[in-house]
Amino acid sequence: MHDSSKIDRSQGGMPVKTEVLIIGSGFSGLGMAVALKREGKRDFIVLERASDVGGTWRDNTYPGAACDIQSHLYSYSFRPNPEWSRVYAPQPEILEYLRATARDEGIIPHVRFDETVVDASWDPAESEWRVKTSSGEYRALALVSAAGHLSDPSYPDIAGLASFQGEIFHSARWDHAYEPAGKRIGVIGTGASAIQIVPELARVADHLTVFQRSAPYVIPRRDHVYSPAEKGLFARFPEAAQDLRDELFWGNESRFPQRRQVPAFIEQITELALNHLKNQVPDDALREKLTPSYAIGCKRILLSNDYYPTLMRPNVSLQTTGISHIDPHGVVLKNQERVDLDLLVVATGFEATELPIAQVIHGSDGQSLAANWEAGGQAYACTTVSGFPNFFMMLGPNTGLGAGSMIFMIETQINYIREGIGFIFDNAACIDPCPQAQRDYVESIYRRSAGSVWIEGGCSSWYLHPSSGKLTTLWPDFMSQFRKENGSFSPGGYRVDARVSAEPAGQQALVGQA
Amino acid sequence: MKNVYDGKAAAGGLQVSYYDSDPGNTQAEIIVLLHGTGGSAQNNFWALFPMLAMRHRVIALDFIDPESGCPEADHYVEQADAVIRHVALDKAVHLVGYSFGAVIAALYAARRRSCLASLTLVAGWVKTDTQQKLRNSIWRSLYESGHEALGSFSVLTSFSQAFLNSKNEAEIEGLVRSVETGPDRSRKMEFNKNVDIGDELADIQVPSLVVGCLQDQMVPIRHSRMLFGAIADCRYAEVVSGHGIVHERPSELFTLIDMFVRDPKGMPAGHVVKNSHA
Numbered sequence: 001m002h003d004s005s006k007i008d009r010s011q012g013g014m015p016v017k018t019e020v021l022i023i024g025s026g027f028s029g030l031g032m033a034v035a036l037k038r039e040g041k042r043d044f045i046v047l048e049r050a051s052d053v054g055g056t057w058r059d060n061t062y063p064g065a066a067c068d069i070q071s072h073l074y075s076y077s078f079r080p081n082p083e084w085s086r087v088y089a090p091q092p093e094i095l096e097y098l099r100a101t102a103r104d105e106g107i108i109p110h111v112r113f114d115e116t117v118v119d120a121s122w123d124p125a126e127s128e129w130r131v132k133t134s135s136g137e138y139r140a141l142a143l144v145s146a147a148g149h150l151s152d153p154s155y156p157d158i159a160g161l162a163s164f165q166g167e168i169f170h171s172a173r174w175d176h177a178y179e180p181a182g183k184r185i186g187v188i189g190t191g192a193s194a195i196q197i198v199p200e201l202a203r204v205a206d207h208l209t210v211f212q213r214s215a216p217y218v219i220p221r222r223d224h225v226y227s228p229a230e231k232g233l234f235a236r237f238p239e240a241a242q243d244l245r246d247e248l249f250w251g252n253e254s255r256f257p258q259r260r261q262v263p264a265f266i267e268q269i270t271e272l273a274l275n276h277l278k279n280q281v282p283d284d285a286l287r288e289k290l291t292p293s294y295a296i297g298c299k300r301i302l303l304s305n306d307y308y309p310t311l312m313r314p315n316v317s318l319q320t321t322g323i324s325h326i327d328p329h330g331v332v333l334k335n336q337e338r339v340d341l342d343l344l345v346v347a348t349g350f351e352a353t354e355l356p357i358a359q360v361i362h363g364s365d366g367q368s369l370a371a372n373w374e375a376g377g378q379a380y381a382c383t384t385v386s387g388f389p390n391f392f393m394m395l396g397p398n399t400g401l402g403a404g405s406m407i408f409m410i411e412t413q414i415n416y417i418r419e420g421i422g423f424i425f426d427n428a429a430c431i432d433p434c435p436q437a438q439r440d441y442v443e444s445i446y447r448r449s450a451g452s453v454w455i456e457g458g459c460s461s462w463y464l465h466p467s468s469g470k471l472t473t474l475w476p477d478f479m480s481q482f483r484k485e486n487g488s489f490s491p492g493g494y495r496v497d498a499r500v501s502a503e504p505a506g507q508q509a510l511v512g513q514a
Numbered sequence: 515m516k517n518v519y520d521g522k523a524a525a526g527g528l529q530v531s532y533y534d535s536d537p538g539n540t541q542a543e544i545i546v547l548l549h550g551t552g553g554s555a556q557n558n559f560w561a562l563f564p565m566l567a568m569r570h571r572v573i574a575l576d577f578i579d580p581e582s583g584c585p586e587a588d589h590y591v592e593q594a595d596a597v598i599r600h601v602a603l604d605k606a607v608h609l610v611g612y613s614f615g616a617v618i619a620a621l622y623a624a625r626r627r628s629c630l631a632s633l634t635l636v637a638g639w640v641k642t643d644t645q646q647k648l649r650n651s652i653w654r655s656l657y658e659s660g661h662e663a664l665g666s667f668s669v670l671t672s673f674s675q676a677f678l679n680s681k682n683e684a685e686i687e688g689l690v691r692s693v694e695t696g697p698d699r700s701r702k703m704e705f706n707k708n709v710d711i712g713d714e715l716a717d718i719q720v721p722s723l724v725v726g727c728l729q730d731q732m733v734p735i736r737h738s739r740m741l742f743g744a745i746a747d748c749r750y751a752e753v754v755s756g757h758g759i760v761h762e763r764p765s766e767l768f769t770l771i772d773m774f775v776r777d778p779k780g781m782p783a784g785h786v787v788k789n790s791h792a
Contacts, residue, residue, distance in 0.1 A: 249792030253765035262564040
């Protein structure tokens, strides 16, 4: 997509040196790059494993892909877009927005495309990060992982999956060369991706079977196309777009007590979801299958106007028996009935609790982040990790949201990291969160998760770490509290050392400042 | 509300009902909420109460109107006083009044200074003006004639354009119905017609926060700005909301109150809180 042949990769095998390395060019990495670029103080490089920017919005091209958060909120506050076509923009429009951001902000020349990070290790002797990619080596004083938490497809553990002779692909790896029209199609999963895909495939499939493990809560999607007058209003009165953004933000923020299981809030949202189901599905037997068995909010609440009606089409069936195994011709159910298929779509989400990027990042004692996080991901201020100096993690532990725009979390982290990087360079310092400060911080998160629907709601979700049962992916408080706590860098809580290779003149000893 | 205890406090001959999120907790800061004209503890603070209760001990009471005649402010101030003394004993509390409740809270702060740690006035006013009297008289004539438009008139004037536009038909009907089945407003509307507390505001000495609603048609923003002008030790914040801020923007109101009660003097007198944008 981008011509990287003009870019010096690793001059004559020598490592490329830069001040800041960012891994990933999705919403978080790109936003971080824009912040550094606009500040204009630091030299930086963005490593991107694919050949285009956009992260999850580049990868998820399945039919019907769209965002579940309103676009005027799900976009950078520093790059408002008056042209959003509708309340919930479809995926191609969001990807185009990110491409335009990369282009217009001058980020493209900083991105090394088609380079997968295979190892990133802190070198204490040189006080720098050594990052090996699929095609070169980089050295940087600060490393930002912006690899995302919805990046690597997660496949279900079903016996015989690999033996299937038909076509099979994950929703995030859609094969557009495959023609689904007239085919017998199966969709595994009933999460956010699945309920967008199902109505699209049902239109063309000979027969579509939805394999459901647990029914999601679905609420109406209040979407509309923005008129030329509305777009013109947003263009000529940017404050009108900001007012809308604020209204949407506080609307989500006001739903947080649902997750704290506050009855008045639970009643409202449960009623909204169950009324939606009742209004759309008159058939008792089908409605029974579609009625969730866990507390609302325990898993993501989905938005759709066409999912339920699609399930009532004659060419669609909802299968709740449970899958025994898969054989070359299709799915065998637990009652030994079989569903033969031409295409199997795996819409089972992402590796969100155990992030693959954590396997390749190694701290000062050589231990990988994955090993460090064996008992569940944890980070100081949700951003830095003890034993990993001058390292920042975007969308790492406890930054996810049950209801709200991830862009708010991303922008909060961008500011924290920008200031942290400023501190590192202004003081020629290495910063490393004190183990005790990190423990205290993580404890405060666990305290706040107690009593939440994610812990007590009686469902199995990607919000919880599988072996520890701790809430490691979601932020268990108001979003505004996240910004209050983590929106600005402070060296308190950090061990601050002078950089080894720094020029000795003019450097004061910073050790023990924490 | 989950884990909320109710109790009663004697005010003269009246038994005032109140809700307490954490009875007996003497360590926590105590926030006392006073509801507005059309409200009750439940109906005004269904969202704000549990949000504040995540961090503090929260008390909300249900005002009892006098059986006849035009209510005097002291009738309500005494009820607030009875509940505060009953639950807080000698501990100073953070008093939060909304709309009509803000008028009562301001008078309480002026008249019983020693009992308070801070004062927050949300969508309150100093003196009923001509615009308010006009709305009050339309309301009165709809009320007296039992007009079917009474509920929708209240909804129209309670909420901002953006809030109403975000609702569908059934939800608007739900709002109208909740006004129709809500507590009777006539006594408090009578009281609201002739509010004039300007002379007493100078007596407020406790650190105060005024929160005004920019799209408020019942108590337009100028009233909050005047309250801010009148109280010496006062901070000020504006929220993009109609009068029904407790329904429209409970979380934004929560963050303002939470920030203020944690450190009432953290912001200097005269400070205007800058809106944080998403």
